[in-house]
Amino acid sequence: MSYTNSSIGSGSRTGRRAFEFGRTYVVRPKGKHQATIVWLHGLGDNGSSWSQLLESLPLPNIKWICPTAPTRPVALLGGFPCTAWFDVGELSEDCPDDFEGLDSSAAHIANLLSTEPADIKLGIGGFSMGAATALYSATCFAQGKYGNGNPYTVCLRTIIGLSGWLPGARNMRNKIQGSHEAARRAASLPILLCHGLCDEVVPHTHGERSNHALSLAGFQNLAFKSYDGLGHYTVPKEMDEVCNWLNARLGL
Template structure:
């Protein structure tokens, strides 16, 4: 089943796409307001897609139904990501990438971005995708099944932007650093930024994201 999405069409000709995945309990509407803040030049022709995660029961939230890319059974970081759920959602997001490619957008003009749970999906899918994407943006997030990363990775020269809050109590910064170290060891071009904040995105970070997106997609 295809994921429904909030779509922000480019002002001019469609030349590139950013697929941006939200965090637990949010929706595609959550990050859509960031598009005008980014002020991406119209001539780059960027279409933004903000998919809605499927609704599912989340174990740690008393099995409450909410939008989630995967279940969370435990807060222990080595057990937090439900790997079958991560792989299922990755397959659904992969469909969106392939739909964009079918519209004539090359993989090297597609960025996969994600915050928190969405970042887990981005870091899982992009290295395993059959085509090299323009880049991956992983915000306040961590890696699912890090022990399988080297064996399953196809794209070992990906460009990755990571950002994290040093005061993040939801996903401690060391979890993001672990993902950073694993990807750097694999030879990926990973840029890291951290900010004195919690589990959120700050204004300074938005400007870094803007500049990085322009660099990857122009």
């Protein structure tokens, strides 16, 4: 559930291409189905490894959907193809975001959630690039539309991002604060961010900056947790935080 590249970011654009998403793994609730969370893996991973971890969590009332990203050329890897929710280059404020790829993945995730029963609480979580995609989905929910202008119709109840960053952070504040309805939705969405202080792939400072950008844009129900000694992976203490967050925010 981790990878070893020395840098990761919100990379370069590629030509318009249709990428096929991989296999989706589903963990059925062991108790009463009260919530459904789509969980997104990191670069080069797949939905299977996270589904095994999530199945072991003491959250019997959650259904987990773990899709696999498309295999696509990745700028970070010199164009070598691997599973990625969008194209990535270096982790830099000046590096252009692949909004076409982000919109495609966010729409795929929303489609997975759109068939859930009306009384089920919906959320998105992820690790690293998956966390970035989850946070991008949060901004789409707040604005009520994707970056390409198409409507975003899923009602999200929570977002979780582990060891990630926020794509499109530079322009988000103006987009959300320019609309009363977008500001209202942003303020209502609980977001948990967790990041290791020793993360060598997505540095802790990027998590801090993402938290700051979300706060400035009007996301008021934010929690940012730092973990001393934690690199670019997850540990039981962090997953305990996720469990406590979901139980409290979703009333499980």
